[in-house]
Amino acid sequence: MYELALYITGETPRSQKVIRKLTELLENELPGQYSLKIIDVLAEPELAEADKVLATLTVIKTTPAPERRIVGDFSGAEKVLAGMQLQ
Amino acid sequence: MSKRILVIDDEEAIRKSFILALEGTEYQVETAESGEKGIEKVQNNKYDLVFLDLNMPGLNGVETLREIRARDNAVPIYIVTAFQAAFFDQLKRAALDGLSFEVIVKPISGHRIVVIAKGILEGSVVYRKG
Numbered sequence: 001m002y003e004l005a006l007y008i009t010g011e012t013p014r015s016q017k018v019i020r021k022l023t024e025l026l027e028n029e030l031p032g033q034y035s036l037k038i039i040d041v042l043a044e045p046e047l048a049e050a051d052k053v054l055a056t057l058t059v060i061k062t063t064p065a066p067e068r069r070i071v072g073d074f075s076g077a078e079k080v081l082a083g084m085q086l087q
Numbered sequence: 088m089s090k091r092i093l094v095i096d097d098e099e100a101i102r103k104s105f106i107l108a109l110e111g112t113e114y115q116v117e118t119a120e121s122g123e124k125g126i127e128k129v130q131n132n133k134y135d136l137v138f139l140d141l142n143m144p145g146l147n148g149v150e151t152l153r154e155i156r157a158r159d160n161a162v163p164i165y166i167v168t169a170f171q172a173a174f175f176d177q178l179k180r181a182a183l184d185g186l187s188f189e190v191i192v193k194p195i196s197g198h199r200i201v202v203i204a205k206g207i208l209e210g211s212v213v214y215r216k217g
Contacts (some may be wrong), residue, residue, distance in 0.1 A: 004149065009182065009189050009190050010180075010182035010187075012182070012187040013187065014163075019206075023101050041190060042175055042182055044180055045170045045172055046170075049170040050193075051216075053192065053203070054192055054195070054199055054214060055165060055189060055190060055192065055203050057189060057208075058187040067216065068213060068215050070206075070211050070213050070214070071203060071206040071211065071214060072200065072205075072207060072209075072212055073206075073207070073211065074210075074211050074212065075210045075211070076211060079210055079211055083212075084213075
């Protein structure tokens, strides 16, 4: 099971767009094999600090190892998949 | 055409650190030493990314954000701040007011500045924890 966490800054149109893109990508590549947690750093800044998040929008893949972190708008599915080692 | 980045921060050392970090890239970097100067620049130029300090004398980060958004609702704006609840109260109010922005942790190294800029301007970038 792939475990991922996406760090956003509130429910803005931009963050919603990224959530949609990322969810679509995961549904296509890993149907039923992932869990995606959405963390709003405005509501839980201590989580972002504890996880040493550099900036929003960051997604962290924690399992399976190795951990991978990617920041950006997640355009370019191939790049995201390769970066997260989801292929 | 080169992507244009605007750095708004009252501390000269911070502005210089951004310029130094990004000088090896193809990005065109401009700076402003106050919220007022930053707003003036946004009024007269088109930027692809804005880094904005949260705590500045005079017009603070949120007030500057509000004014920039009134002039440009699309440019990605990254507010530079420590991830501490005390600072986030004002950001929460900004978000509730419908202002869109992202946050980037302070302090930030030169390498990390480049990572973030590339991630925002070129799609996505992988980085390491630390």
